Amino acid sequence: MKAAAPAKRTETYLLNMGPQHPSTHGVLQVKLTLDGERILKAEPVLGYLHRGIEKLMESRTYVQCLPYTDRLDYISSMNNNFGFAMAVEELANIEVPRRAEFIRVIMAELNRINSHLIGIGTLANDLGASTGMLYCFRDREYILDIFNEVCGARQTFHYIRIGGVSGDFTDKARSLTEAFLERVPKFLAEYDQLLTGNEIFTRRIVGISPMTAQEALDLNMTGPNLRATGVARDLRKLDGYSVYGELDFAIPVGEHGDNWDRYQVKLKEIAESAKIIRQCLDKLPEGDIMAKVPKVLKPPKGEVYSRSEGTRGELGFYIVSDGTTKPYRVHIRRPSFVNMQGLDLMCRGMLIGDSVSAYSSIDPIMGEVDC
């Protein structure tokens, strides 16, 4: 009797990418189920950088909590300071001086450019173009110089305080900012030459990891990742918090929600942020930079959820006050953490080489994901 030929079969295998891996943006671990080079499933494993910031904040006063927000998304500390300060101000009914509001917006937008530069740079680096990364980092230095001038730090600024900002926007900072704004179109044109116009770069990201608007909305994604799918939702426009309501800027959106759109949205947002900063510089009024905040801050009993447009999406602070100097409970809605849910969808059916570009186009910062 003829024996039945053994059926041909292939086996899937599991590849643990990270937490030690050159392109996992810190300590992200992704369990890839692979069929050859094709990804069947990508499961992010989080928690390697969990420091319990929410728990730590429960035993600190509101003022002491602020530096912890620097360490959430350490690339965009200004935006985190901004979000937390706004939440406490809403809880304690503190009115912020107008000059401080404008300075805050300038800083938040500079930080957004900074963060997007790193996002674009790491995308280039993950695709093997390390030169692209270093060009982005070169231009980022100019922003760090401005931050250094206003608050004396290049990272973890703790500059935006409850009730205002800690130092004035000096003339030197102004001239540095203006010099930087002049550079923006120049370096954007340079990236267009080095990266956008590069055939290999284009082929690596066009049509890769696509996502429809409905999928992104279902997954609760926010920020550039959502806007790349074509949904023009930006909290700066939607909520118009701080002085954003008075400023004129556009919301760049993509079309297909692929890596190309996410990259383009970031590039265009840099230009829009530069526009916002220019307007703020023109409108910057004279006056105080700090409101009268009591030495011992005791917000009334109650709770608040205040959100702002962080660099990676909706950054929300939920604070429960029991009337003492310390918050009873703080919860941080971290955009990177929620956006991580899209990773599986973005990686499925792609190749190993595409998974790294999916990581860097989601642009997670593990300090924020793990909190």
Place this chain on the structure above:
Amino acid sequence: METSFLSGLALWLRGEIYGVTGIPVLSDLALDVIGIALLLGIISMAAIVFTYAERKVCAFMQVRLGPNRVGGRFGLLQPVADMLKLMSKEDIMPEGADKVLWALSPALLFVPAALVYAFFPFDAGAVLADVNVGVFLLFAISGQAVLPFLMGGYASNNKYSMVGGFRVVSQMISYEAPLLFSLLGILMLTGSMRLEDIVEAQAGGLWFVFLQPLAFVIFLISAVAETNRTPFDLVEGESEIIAGPFTEYSGMRWALFFLAEYANLLTAAILATTFFLGGYLGPDFLPGFAWFFLKAVLMVFLIMWFRWTFPRTRVDQILSFGWKAMLPLSILNVFLTGVVMCALGLV
């Protein structure tokens, strides 16, 4: 045979040794040993010079300074420091590795990389192994370099290495074909597989880069793919699979891979020089071997330039490009060469 500085030197040496020993075989043998030592010297010098050059070139392109601490302002001793670091590193063997294959892989990779140097005409008459099927042997030997990669990848007991090994096989096999086909046109024009004949055929400034521009482009792209450098460095693919087959190697074993990589880089440059840029030919004010190395170094710089400008391609793109674009184009080149030769009555 034409005389040149190098071949003249060899003749003089042979005479001297013959004068001392009086046995012709011994003098031939001694000369071969000297030649091999020289070639190994060239390879290791290339690795040393290119590590430094790569760092400086890449720094220059990336608005950085590059090495500037070890050995003065220009960091001239950086390769020495690199070497010392590599030599003092612990040799770690992963658990569950196939010990024999694992240890053999770097050595086996280095052998073909070094062996092909025997065929290169560094100057008129200055060839260690002057064979009339040089081109054929050269690619037969260098094609063997696929196996050690796969061996290392398989033996490391690491999935990244494994994926890297698979990538090497698919990539190198698909680019071997267009690489060879791109040279067919030249072989048809010269009618010889001896490398020195090919160089001599380009005398008078009519380099094959002008006669066969399409072949040159195909050759260059394929050669970069064969040496596994960006934009075709999928094998190492640092941001994807860490270091591919080399992931688990450390210390001097890794240094051997490194050495082979730079030897291959120089090989690619030398081949381009020999086949397309007129090899050692050039105006008389410089000796032939100087022209030869000048052109080779320029080609190395060009390949480095690629590396620091381009992103990496993806594995499916590189394969479809190789089979669907490069191979048909190289065959078209052969066809066109044949047609033109027929039309000119050269056949």
Place this chain on the structure above:
Amino acid sequence: MKQRYLTAEELARIKGEFYTVSIDEEERPPIYVSPEEFLPLMKMLKNDHTLSFTHLSCLTAVDWKDTIDVVYYLFSELLGAYVVVKVKTIRNHPEIPSVTSVFPGAEFEEREVYDLMGVRFTGHPDMRRILMPEGFKGHPLRKDFTYKKPAPPKATRVGEIEKEADL
């Protein structure tokens, strides 16, 4: 920056449709609902054309020592307003239905609440710890959580720890 929350009239309508809904008179009025009616309420808030709270802005839990409240902030772009939904759970055995069937994007946040607060979400596709390591005892964000430092692993020769782990 003051946000708009649902007004009393709008809330009264929601209250009329559900038995267990109660509303606190606060600046940011929360809707309290029982676990049984929680999912229908969320479905209604999301799918009702006059409300369409399609964005789950924040999902968290607060430990009030006797109960654990799970808090949902929903945002409606149509109304430009928030609604706050809270579910009280028993502290010893906190369990509520998972909202992932209505808002699939709540998956990670529910896992986080489970990990740090110990609230079980029934019907969640993948109810595991997300931030703390597997095998961690306790839920750190609870008010009575005390951290006991685990004994440092005994110094052993290389490879022995792995062997123990295999057993």
